[in-house]
Amino acid sequence: MKRISEKYILIGIGVLTLIILAVLYFSLAGPVRKKERIADRQYTSESAKLRKYLSRIEGPPSKEIIKVLEEGNKRLEKEYELVKKRLTFEQSAKIPTSGNPVLFFQQELLTVRGQMLKLSSKSGVEIPLSLGFSDAMPDGKQVPALLRQLRVVQDILKLSINSNLLSVNSLTFGEISNKSYFEEVPIELTVNGSLMAITQFLYNVQNASELYVVEKISITSKGANMLSLELLINTIVWI
16 A cells, blocks of 8 residues: 655645634634624714714804894893892992991981881871881891881882872781892781772882882772782892
8 A cells, every 4th residue: 555645644734724724714704794794884874874964953153143142132131230220229228337237227217217207197198107117126137138128118108108098007027038149028018098099009019110029919898999908029139
């Protein structure tokens, strides 16, 4: 029997190795290639969708739109300044840097009380002598809030007198609520008068130079052509 040459044995081993490697390549690399092709198709599809979406997005606003927005901002700034000008109570309620703040408030209360009683006597509209304030000595820390309340009640009583009401029966202050850049000074009051006077009073409150918000209102009859009005008013005070 002829002996196979070593040369041919090595060639056979090489060929067999190549066959094994080819089988391994196609069995292992094939799925990877397939997944790459799928990923390429998905990328191409999603890229096309994104380009289509971006093509529909509008560019930066035009000069006309920018002009309209600027004009709108200017109007809002003007309206804001007008509102600030209406909130003037804080400006008239400043406390002197020197002296006793409690004595300052008591002097202010006496002055306003005298003015209101004089108007009450002249017009015939009855008002509470206390103006809604306690006779007890307040704490110095309460003075700023008390001064704001005093300005509110002074203005409300003027509106009542100018409306020809019969009387202001009660005045009660609620707790001042701080809203960061303004305060709400609530006041509850009961007034009596004719239908015409009550209507005029509500009209005067609505159109006052200060900013009032009527939160609650109740009207009851007190007889022929006589009504009693109970209401809660929030005064907006700029701080």
